[in-house]
Amino acid sequence: MASKGPVMMPAPSTYAEACARAQKLVPILAGRAARTEDARRISDETFADLHQTGLLRILQPRAVGVVIAAEHSCMTLRGANAVGSSTVTSTLLGTLRDDPRSRAEFLAVTGIAP
DSSP: OOOOSOOOOOOOSSHHHHHHHHHHHHHHHHHHHHOGGGTTTHHHHHHHHHHHTTHHHHHOOSEEEEEEEEEOHHHHHSTTOOTTOEEEEEEEEEHHHHOHHHHHHHHHHTTSOO
16 A cells, blocks of 8 residues: 555644654654765755644744754765865745745854854
């Protein structure tokens, strides 16, 4: 039988349930961060996890931003030996995507933009 995509959980009904779901994401995110081959998709996958747990439905944020800054160890430890070779991936939704001032402020706070 073919998969119909990710299963959406209902929104948490209590603060304690929301916290428990957020805590369950920590090892998932840590594991994902260790898989360097997924560096280009990690921001989108992290947002999808937040959405699937129902946390975004209960929080109802006006904006969501996921920014991942990583060093390319394949470039720094072998091959080109390019010290400081890094990448930044991001997923910006809501006002962070649509409003240039909000986006600039978010990226400045995260240290991605001056």
